[in-house]
Structures are given as C-alpha cells and as structure tokens.
Amino acid sequence: MNTIKTTVTAQNLEGAFAGESMAYMKYSYFAKLARAMGDEATAAAFEETAKQEIQHAFGHLDLLYPAAQLNPAKMLEIAIAGETYEYTEMYPKYKKMAIYEGQADAVKEFEEQIAESQAHAAAFAQVLEKAAKRFAALAKVEERHANHYRQRLAQVVAVS
Ligand SMILES: [Fe+2]
Numbered sequence: 281m282n283t284i285k286t287t288v289t290a291q292n293l294e295g296a297f298a299g300e301s302m303a304y305m306k307y308s309y310f311a312k313l314a315r316a317m318g319d320e321a322t323a324a325a326f327e328e329t330a331k332q333e334i335q336h337a338f339g340h341l342d343l344l345y346p347a348a349q350l351n352p353a354k355m356l357e358i359a360i361a362g363e364t365y366e367y368t369e370m371y372p373k374y375k376k377m378a379i380y381e382g383q384a385d386a387v388k389e390f391e392e393q394i395a396e397s398q399a400h401a402a403a404f405a406q407v408l409e410k411a412a413k414r415f416a417a418l419a420k421v422e423e424r425h426a427n428h429y430r431q432r433l434a435q436v437v438a439v440s
C-alpha cells in the first residue's frame with residue numbers, strides 16, 4: 281500500500297495546502313487594503329473568508345502531518361529542514377535569477393529572506409537542543425523512579 285507521503289494525492293494535498301495558505305494571506309492583504317481605502321464591508325468579507333481558508337489549510341495538514349506520527353522534536357526537525365532548504369537552495373536560486381533579470385528590489389527581498397530563514401533555522405535548532413537536554417533530564421528522573429519501584433517490589437516480594 282502506498283503511504284500518503286508517496287502518492288500523487290499527497291502532492292495534490294501539498295498543492296491544496298499551499299493554495300489555501302496563499303488564499304488566507306491574499307485575503308488578509310486585500311482586507312488591509314480595502315480598509316485603508318475606506319471600504320469596511322469589503323474588508324470584513326475578506327477577513328471572514330480568510331478565517332475559513334485557515335481551517336481548510338489545517339484540514340490538509342491533518343492528512344499530510346498526522347498528529348499521531350509527530351512529537352515536538354520531529355516537528356522541529358521538519359521546520360529546520362524547511363528553513364534550511366529556503367536559505368541554502370530556494371532563495372539563492374531566486375536571487376541569482378533576479379540578478380540576471382536586473383530586478384534589484386527582488387534581489388534585496390530574497391537576500392533579506394535568506395537571512396530570515398537562516399535565523400529561523402538557528403532559533404529552531406536552539407529550541408531542539410534545549411528540548412533534547414530536557415528529555416535527557418526527564419529520562420534520568422524516570423530511571424530513578426523505575427529503580428525505586430524495583431527496590432520496593434523486591435522488598436514486597438521478600439516479605440511475602
Ligand atoms: Fe478554501
């Protein structure tokens with residue numbers, strides 16, 4: 281059986297997730313512009329629909345990243361991989377093309393995003409490192425508890 285990660289349906293879900301996420305951002309942006317243009321009713325309509333797009337995107341994520349298969353460390357690793365892809369491959373490639381096409385504003389935008397993605401990856405890596413230490417400390421506490429129970433069990437067995 282194909283797992284969801286390897287199917288065309290998984291790719292379609294990724295595409296649908298991207299589309300719904302973009303719809304949320306676009307409608308939020310349009311709402312901001314409509315409000316600045318003095319059209320409160322149109323701004324409210326965009327905001328109301330944008331909220332629904334968030335739920336559509338979450339629905340796709342439930343299938344793409346099932347909660348039962350995740351834990352904080354795994355989620356941090358996924359986030360670090362995504363940010364690392366952005367600053368090592370995606371934005372450098374985009375920047376190169378923007379330079380080639382003489383799009384100075386886009387070059388600046390991509391350079392800023394390279395720095396941002398790098399900072400995000402580093403911040404997530406730091407959280408992951410701290411979490412790993414926390415898990416290690418917790419494991420020690422659990423081991424102490426287990427040893428304590430084992431000792432107690434041996435005493436109970438000895439007197440019975
Ligand atoms: Fe939608």
Ligand SMILES: [Fe+2]
Nearest residue numbers: 363396397400
């Ligand atoms: Fe980011």
